[in-house]
Amino acid sequence: MSHGKIREEKTCLNCGHQVEERFCPHCGQENIESRHPFYYLFTHFIEDFTHYDGQFWGTLKNLMFKPGALTNTYLAGKRQKFVPPVKLYIFVSFITFFVFALFPLMNINYNSKKDNEKQNKKSIFDKMKALDAQKIVDSIKAKPVLTKEDSVTIKSLGVLPDSSKIDDLENAFEMDKKIDTGAQYGGYKTRKSYDSAAAKNPSAFDFIKSPLAHKFFELKEKGVTKAEIAKSLTETSFHNLPKALFIYLPLFAFFLWIFHNKKKWWYFDHGIFTLHYFSFLLLNVLFVFLIVKLASLTDIGILNSILNLVLCALLIYIIAYFFIAHRRVYHTHGVVSFIIGGMLFTLNFFAFMVLVIGLALVSFLMIH
Secondary structure: OOOOOEOOOOEOOOOOOEOOOOEOOOOOOEOEOOOOOOOHHHHHHHHHHHOOOOHHHHHHHHHHHOOOHHHHHHHOOOOOOOOOHHHHHHHHHHHHHHHHHHOOOOOOOOOOHHHHHHOOOOOHHHHHHHOOHHHHHHHHHOOOOOOHHHHHHHHHHOOOOOHHHHHHHHHHOOOOOEOOOOOOEOOEOOHHHHHHHHHHOOOOOHHHHHHHHHHHHHHHHHOOEHHHHHHHHHHHHHHHHHHHHHHHHHHHHHHHHHHOOOOOOOHHHHHHHHHHHHHHHHHHHHHHHHHHHHHHHOOOHHHHHHHHHHHHHHHHHHHHHHHHHHHHHHOOOHHHHHHHHHHHHHHHHHHHHHHHHHHHHHHHHOOO
16 A cells, blocks of 8 residues: 555554554554655555555456456455445546546537638538439430449439438538527427417426527527537536436436345345446446547558457447346346346436436536
8 A cells, every 4th residue: 555654653643542563453544654755645646546455456357357246245245355336436437537528539619611611621511412423323324234233323322312402411510600590499480489389388398398499599599600509518418427427326226126136135235236337337438439539540441440340349348248247246047137137228228318318408408
């Protein structure tokens, strides 16, 4: 643990008891000098989280490669061997979102159309327009004899949109533009007309629809651009995500409680499993993020192929991890464990999607 110098005095500074060795037998405080060099602040911080005695790295090793091992060890009463579940989750969560903040996956900085023209860069819409599907189809049909390959080409080109549709799509994605004055919400162009219609025909969902409509008209009146909305929505969602995940933890444990024996398993036990599993998820989400980020920075074909394979393997392992950990912790039979695990996985997937949608709605309402 610490490498501080042991005090010559044998009286504990914390509780006053006699200290024969390095640690006080009464309160556990280390009997070392209380004044240190400045760099000690940083080394002590690292030691507190990594525990050079192997506790931290042993915890990460078991978390990543031994599904359910940490939970089984903790519930068996061996609680000094690894980092406590709550501390582990907080630390992994802090590191994950700190890295997200340092290296954002998307930079929402949109140049105006004139700036793009100055840079002489073709957008994806320009490339789609350049691929004039109708002209290619007409040239193929002009042939005296059509081959099998020609038929396949015509079918594949048939799914491409025409130029007018591409123009509409491009206009929709022009992020430097403001919300169009003719834009509507639910068929209404102004807040006054919407409120009037809502008062005449009240709905059970007005508590959700009305705030969204009011925010839409507010942003429209302020002349906020699409880029500003997208940027604010992304930033607000990012700041709210850790809170949303923390709120979801007890719900995940509750689903586990529903599907397992109430006498054998306490809600506390499910909470420990949840903390370990979410720590694993956050850590692997960080790995996925870094792989995607690295792939976006390189144009080397072989390297990208390797990264994509690693990414696919990691995503498969993330899904399989839950089923393995669930079986090892709850000691259910193979088929029963798979069925219960599948139901839990599906239930949590839909519940989490509801949480994500709710987070997006809240984030939209928080845009200024």
